[in-house]
Amino acid sequence: MNSAESTFTDRLLGRVRLSGLLSLAAPVLAVVFAGAVTSIVLLVSGDPPLETLGVMIDYGTQPRSIGLMLNSATTFYLAAIAVAIGFRMNLFNIGVDGQYRLAALIAAAVGGAVVLPGPLHVALIIFVAMLVGAGWASIAALLKVKRGVSEVISTIMLNAIATSLGSWLLNRERLAVQVGNNIGTKPIPESGQVPGMAIIPGTEYKVFGLIILAVVVGVGYHVLLNRTRFGFDLRATGRSESAAVASGVNVKKMVLIAMIMSGAAAGLIGMPQLLGASYTYSLDFPTGLGFTGIAIALLGRNHPVGIAFGALLWAFLGTSSEILQIHEIAPEIVQIMQGTIVLSVIIAYELVHRYQITAEQRRVSRELASGTPPRAEGASV
Amino acid sequence: MEGAVISTSTPAVELTGITKRFPGVVANRDIAMSVRQGHVHAIVGENGAGKSTLMKILYGMQRPDEGEIRINGNGVHFRSPSDAIAAGIGMVHQHFMLADNLTVLENVVLGSEPRKGGIALDFGSARKKIKEISDTYSLGVDPDVLVEDLGVGARQRVEILKVLYRGARILILDEPTAVLVPQEVDELFGNLRELVREGLTIIFISHKLDEVLSVADAITVIRRGTTVASVNPRDVTARQLAELMVGSELPSPETRESTVTDVVALSVRNLSVHSPGERCVVDGVSFDIRKGEVLGIAGVEGNGQAELVEAIMGMRPADGEIRLGQEDISTWSTLRRREAGIGYIPEDRHRHGLLLEAPLWENRILGHQTRRPNVKGPWIDRAGARRDTQRIVEQYDVRTPGIEVDAAALSGGNQQKLIVGREMSGDPVFLIASHPTRGVDVGAQAAIWDHLRAARAAGLAVLLISADLDELIGLSDTLKVILRGRIVADVDPQNVTPEQLGSAMTGAGEAA
Numbered sequence: 061m062n063s064a065e066s067t068f069t070d071r072l073l074g075r076v077r078l079s080g081l082l083s084l085a086a087p088v089l090a091v092v093f094a095g096a097v098t099s100i101v102l103l104v105s106g107d108p109p110l111e112t113l114g115v116m117i118d119y120g121t122q123p124r125s126i127g128l129m130l131n132s133a134t135t136f137y138l139a140a141i142a143v144a145i146g147f148r149m150n151l152f153n154i155g156v157d158g159q160y161r162l163a164a165l166i167a168a169a170v171g172g173a174v175v176l177p178g179p180l181h182v183a184l185i186i187f188v189a190m191l192v193g194a195g196w197a198s199i200a201a202l203l204k205v206k207r208g209v210s211e212v213i214s215t216i217m218l219n220a221i222a223t224s225l226g227s228w229l230l231n232r233e234r235l236a237v238q239v240g241n242n243i244g245t246k247p248i249p250e251s252g253q254v255p256g257m258a259i260i261p262g263t264e265y266k267v268f269g270l271i272i273l274a275v276v277v278g279v280g281y282h283v284l285l286n287r288t289r290f291g292f293d294l295r296a297t298g299r300s301e302s303a304a305v306a307s308g309v310n311v312k313k314m315v316l317i318a319m320i321m322s323g324a325a326a327g328l329i330g331m332p333q334l335l336g337a338s339y340t341y342s343l344d345f346p347t348g349l350g351f352t353g354i355a356i357a358l359l360g361r362n363h364p365v366g367i368a369f370g371a372l373l374w375a376f377l378g379t380s381s382e383i384l385q386i387h388e389i390a391p392e393i394v395q396i397m398q399g400t401i402v403l404s405v406i407i408a409y410e411l412v413h414r415y416q417i418t419a420e421q422r423r424v425s426r427e428l429a430s431g432t433p434p435r436a437e438g439a440s441v
Numbered sequence: 442m443e444g445a446v447i448s449t450s451t452p453a454v455e456l457t458g459i460t461k462r463f464p465g466v467v468a469n470r471d472i473a474m475s476v477r478q479g480h481v482h483a484i485v486g487e488n489g490a491g492k493s494t495l496m497k498i499l500y501g502m503q504r505p506d507e508g509e510i511r512i513n514g515n516g517v518h519f520r521s522p523s524d525a526i527a528a529g530i531g532m533v534h535q536h537f538m539l540a541d542n543l544t545v546l547e548n549v550v551l552g553s554e555p556r557k558g559g560i561a562l563d564f565g566s567a568r569k570k571i572k573e574i575s576d577t578y579s580l581g582v583d584p585d586v587l588v589e590d591l592g593v594g595a596r597q598r599v600e601i602l603k604v605l606y607r608g609a610r611i612l613i614l615d616e617p618t619a620v621l622v623p624q625e626v627d628e629l630f631g632n633l634r635e636l637v638r639e640g641l642t643i644i645f646i647s648h649k650l651d652e653v654l655s656v657a658d659a660i661t662v663i664r665r666g667t668t669v670a671s672v673n674p675r676d677v678t679a680r681q682l683a684e685l686m687v688g689s690e691l692p693s694p695e696t697r698e699s700t701v702t703d704v705v706a707l708s709v710r711n712l713s714v715h716s717p718g719e720r721c722v723v724d725g726v727s728f729d730i731r732k733g734e735v736l737g738i739a740g741v742e743g744n745g746q747a748e749l750v751e752a753i754m755g756m757r758p759a760d761g762e763i764r765l766g767q768e769d770i771s772t773w774s775t776l777r778r779r780e781a782g783i784g785y786i787p788e789d790r791h792r793h794g795l796l797l798e799a800p801l802w803e804n805r806i807l808g809h810q811t812r813r814p815n816v817k818g819p820w821i822d823r824a825g826a827r828r829d830t831q832r833i834v835e836q837y838d839v840r841t842p843g844i845e846v847d848a849a850a851l852s853g854g855n856q857q858k859l860i861v862g863r864e865m866s867g868d869p870v871f872l873i874a875s876h877p878t879r880g881v882d883v884g885a886q887a888a889i890w891d892h893l894r895a896a897r898a899a900g901l902a903v904l905l906i907s908a909d910l911d912e913l914i915g916l917s918d919t920l921k922v923i924l925r926g927r928i929v930a931d932v933d934p935q936n937v938t939p940e941q942l943g944s945a946m947t948g949a950g951e952a953a
Contacts, residue, residue: 287820287821287823288819288820288821289810289811289816289819289820289821290819291821292803292810292821293810296796296799296807296810299796299797299799300792300795300797302792302793303792303794303796303807305775305793306756306775306787306793307775307779307807307809308774308778308779308808308810308811310776
């Protein structure tokens with residue numbers, strides 16, 4: 061086992077690091093490739109690629125669009141971090157989607173039911189959301205630890221259960237009230253709201269106050285993983301479970317904790333929207349963010365800064381797609397673009413990695429052939 | 442090599458000058474061998490000697506950097522296993538690749554289903570063909586039973602039938618007896634003789650010498666990545682074969698001045714480990730290791746050594762009592778045992794000893810992630826860990842461009858020196874050294890021996906597991922022989938020869 065034998069999953073989840081310029085080559089390659097594919101699709105559908113891109117950039121860089129973009133990026137970022145916590149340990153928490161929806165629903169209901177002084181009210185709602193997300197994720201974690209059930213399967217099924225449970229709870233006999241022609245939880249009073257910030261010059265549009273939460277979570281994620289003993293154990297388990305066991309890591313405990321943390325982070329996903337805009341969990345609360353999170357975590361290779369770029373790119377594409385319809389270009393082109401980017405990032409990293417392996421092998425061969433006489437050593441391959 | 446097989450027919454397989462390099466190591470170097478048609482040709486060598494790599498090359502899973510492969514006299518270049526299959530080579534893997542919930546017939550045809558009229562599957566003709574093959578070679582395989590109802594021996598015969606069904610005339614069997622009980626081994630050998638009688642060629646990979654001697658028509662020995670001898674099984678004894686496998690080119694690991702004290706550091710009583718199949722892999726093992734003592738465990742690999750070590754480390758459930766000093770540690774976690782001062786040089790450093798894709802200083806933390814200088818409370822002390830890694834690199838002569846490079850970039854010997862340095866830090870009271878010099882170059886080997894000797898002189902208790910008999914005899918103060926999970930003999934390392942030890946290991950001769 062050497063770098064030549066790291067698995068595809070290792071490379072997919074960014075546990076294998078590329079060195080020097082190569083680490084830049086991969087994303088550049090990916091963007092170029094995604095651009096090429098999108099251009100072909102645009103040409104086929106009869107739209108000029110460059111002008112389309114120009115229109116999107118024009119619209120996307122207007123102050124209001126930037127505000128919109130930052131707001132969706134905040135949510136995306138939290139979703140991707142929740143997914144990435146699991147990824148770093150080889151846990152595929154597909155259930156982030158169900159976790160955040162259930163967490164937002166129950167947190168909204170609790171927030172609407174109580175009245176507390178300002179910051180305390182907000183803290184309670186966020187705490188409840190994290191608790192529900194963690195609780196829902198812990199079901200999958202316990203099933204894996206106690207019964208060996210793959211977390212991929214159980215979290216997918218728990219998503220479906222969360223959907224049903226959500227619609228059962230969101231009923232006027234239980235947690236919901238009639239709001240206009242919609243039903244939702246009782247609106248959260250002002251003490252539980254987080255005001256937006258008009259920080260972008262040239263527009264009144266307000267950025268979610270909880271964008272700060274996303275920054276804190278990102279920094280916390282980085283510190284936890286890279287600076288703490290717990291993070292070391294978590295990364296070690298992700299890199300080599302057998303080596304982690306031999307070093308004294310209790311892998312079952314790590315699975316449990318990592319999954320619960322991933323779920324707690326998932327609980328935060330709905331908070332910027334809930335406390336900064338909707339104030340109620342109603343039928344039109346955004347869905348599917350958990351899956352967007354998976355794509356962005358892959359795009360950002362589980363790195364807190366990489367994920368930030370991924371979230372911004374995703375949000376930019378989403379926001380600027382709104383203008384396309386006016387120019388009679390199908391906005392679905394953006395989804396094609398997003399899909400292509402994820403795919404090409406994965407392929408680009410794989411290609412660059414393979415190049416690195418062969419380059420390394422050539423270098424070793426050259427050194428062995430020229431310099432010191434070759435030593436034969438057992439390679440357990 | 443050529444002279445070893447005198448034959449008028451072309452060899453079924455001929456390898457010349459096969460070399461395969463991986464970053465940091467050469468897995469195969471200048472391999473030359475010739476397998477005669479209709480022979481059972483055994484390839485023997487220690488784990489890590491390069492047998493698997495060679496077989497992967499022959500089966501098209503790896504491409505050699507240099508060298509030539511000839512099948513029935515024709516040069517070939519395999520790009521994938523399907524090329525090898527097309528050339529009539531079949532591989533029976535050590536771990537069966539069968540779908541339990543399908544029948545034998547379905548498993549055999551899987552991937553090369555016979556068609557009838559375009560889409561329909563022609564199970565009839567497949568069943569007929571399987572019966573034919575089974576009868577020709579007396580395999581006794583019934584095509585219509587579910588694989589999950591079959592025992593291990595029968596599953597292996599299904600695997601053999603599967604490759605025969607695909608037209609293989611040359612069969613590679615990778616450690617086929619590892620999973621079998623003795624009666625099944627006998628049956629397998631009966632089947633193999635049937636196969637060669639019908640003109641098939643079998644390449645048999647093993648490190649179990651008695652089995653090799655009983656079944657092979659020719660033997661090639663691999664050591665440290667290259668073929669060192671081709672011998673006729675009628676002309677050699679298990680002892681001579683063991684010597685060829687282990688080699689005697691190495692510097693002698695002499696340790697003569699006894700440093701053994703009276704203080705027992707580790708005591709093991711009636712330790713038993715059961716495998717999932719309820720087989721007893723370690724059976725009532727007891728021993729004491731005193732401070733300043735090296736206890737060597739000799740044995741043919743796969744006789745319970747790995748399980749014994751994992752039980753002492755707390756990585757595997759076991760019955761019995763383990764005491765470290767005065768304390769009963771039987772119920773402790775691996776982490777607690779490590780914290781109490783057990784160091785561990787694992788047998789497979791890539792699986793258990795290193796994070797290959799992590800820098801050296803992170804590898805320094807591994808296994809010591811609760812102790813200074815690596816951590817301060819819940820925080821990783823990066824500066825402290827880096828400083829101490831630098832110390833290990835200097836003291837243990839780890840050849841590396843720096844402590845930020847990934848462990849995978851180092852050669853095996855330097856990886857091992859890093860592990861030895863790490864496990865010696867933090868004042869261990871007891872060290873498990875499992876094959877400490879396997880797969881390392883001669884220079885690193887001598888250095889590692891020096892470190893073990895120095896630690897022993899400083900009062901460390903060491904459990905040494907090795908397949909290298911010179912290493913065992915040279916380093917150990919006390920030697921025990923393990924066979925089928927039991928300690929079967931105590932040997933005085935002062936007065937024993939590798940030959941005597943070799944026969945004690947196979948349970949054949951009398952211990953000294």
